[in-house]
Amino acid sequence: MDDRDALFSLTGASERTDLDAVADGFDPARLTQARFAAGLSKAKLAEKVGVTPAAIGQYESRVATPRREVLPALARELKVPVDYFATGRPIGRVDGSQAHFRSLRSTTARDRAKAIAFIEQVWELTFALEKRVQFPEVSLPKIDRNAADPVAAAQALRAWWGLGVKPVKHLVALAESHGVVVSLLTLANADVARVGAFSTSHLARPVIIVTPERAKSVYVYRFTVAHELGHILLHGEAVPGDKQQEREADQFAAELLTPRAQIENLLPRTVNLSRLDQLSRHWGVSVDSLLLRMKETGTVSESSIRRGYQKLKQLRSSGLETPEPVNAYPGEVPTMLAEAARLADQAGITLVDLAKELKWYPSRVREALGAEDSRPSLRVVG
Incomplete structure (x- = not known):
């Protein structure tokens, strides 16, 4: 929690969290999600909070509910408001077998869990924004995944999106215009960045997340997005690390782009x-x-x-050929979520309002939007 989040929690003091109400309506899935997002094992969280690893396991499996005095400690260590753990709001649920990871073999299970928590939260933010802003409808061709050919699937997507035989000018802008959520992580998500990229088609909208590692070169980035589109169309039931599926996604990307x-x-x-x-x-x-x-x-x-x-x-x-960064190509920088947030703000729903609705801190909303906050840091004194 940064200083702006501390200020947010203080200014929201009039809405004091009812610990008894949170304990009574405790959602175990929220604890798991927050723990994954923080990159903590059950044992590490237990050590920080002052309970046993078995207790954390019981909280997450609905066997037991945290005592009211344990809730603030959980919230502090997981960097979420206490009422984050309350039930009663939509949650994006993605099983580890329902997400594709671009660099699976070089990443740890902890990093993948953190990535899954982030993709769930991107969907939750999208859901909150869609209540105020009309998003483009998801427009993707139906592909028979049992007999799918990656080259034919790429040709089908080109035809569906009316691309003809011309180069794809702005791949991310095009994907967003057809309802696909794309998020480019900021450097704040250093651990997740090791994953490279990840996606899922198991939520109401397909979601693609690309990390800074893949954004150093606009060409690597575009191929990565095309690769993830291939997974979304071809591989509904993911087998993490399946080499054949990775080859097929690469074949799809090559045919889509060239x-x-x-x-x-x-x-x-x-x-x-x-x-x-x-x-x-x-x-x-x-x-x-x-x-x-x-x-x-x-x-x-x-x-x-x-x-x-x-x-x-x-x-x-020798430095004679250097990669061109994504931010030099506006059509490749995701804008759908940020534009939706801007329109919601114009309608009177601020980023702080979204944070309160989602039970997040504002910094998490900014991360999910892919927005780096350049404002000076505020400090609470006295």
Whole structure:
């Protein structure tokens, strides 16, 4: 909880939390969600609060309810208001098997749990905003997941969204205009950033989260978003870490961004990095992706491709080729949630109002919106 959140909790003192009411209406799922969001094990939380790990397990499994005097300690350590634990408001529920993670093998179970808690809360914020603001309807083609071909699925999405054969100019703006929630995490979520990206189609709206690691290069970022769209269309029942599903999502992304029927005739017949750079900028994909396309189409030999990768690596290590950040491309920066929050504010529903409704601190709302707060930090004195 930062200083602005402390001020928020003090200014809300007129709405004193009724500990007995929270204890009577305690929602175990909220404790689990808050613990995951904080990245704490049951044992670590128990140590901080002064109870046993078994007690935390009993709270989360409905076997027991925390005593009223334990609630403030739980709230303090999990950085949520006490009434966060109260039942009676919608909760996004995503099982670990219902989310796809871009960097599963390099992340811990704790980081994945934290990511799932965040994706649930992004949906909850979206739900709260949708009560005030009309969002675009979800518009995605129906894909037979039992007989799905990733290339055909990408072609189906291109046709559904009316893209024809042209490059996808602003992938994130396009996805948002068809009802997909996209969130670009701020650096405040350092632990979740190790996940790379994650998505789910098991909520009322598909949600894609991309972390700063994938946003350092706009081309890697666009491919990542396309990859997650592939999971949403192709893989309803996720098997975390399934290599075949990851390959299929990559094939989907490549076809969505660079349709083979078009790119095959444009690729040079030698590994010409200057020409590949021109194509990279026109189609909005990395040179690496185009080299892979050349390999797939058999345009040049594999030894030439290897030499191309080596030369590209040398250029990058010497600083002659640097990645372009996402924030240089407004059409790739998610805006749907932030714009909805702005419209809600115009209608008299402020960020603080949203925080009170969700039982969050305002800083959490800002994180879920993907908004970095540049205001000076306030300090409570006296």
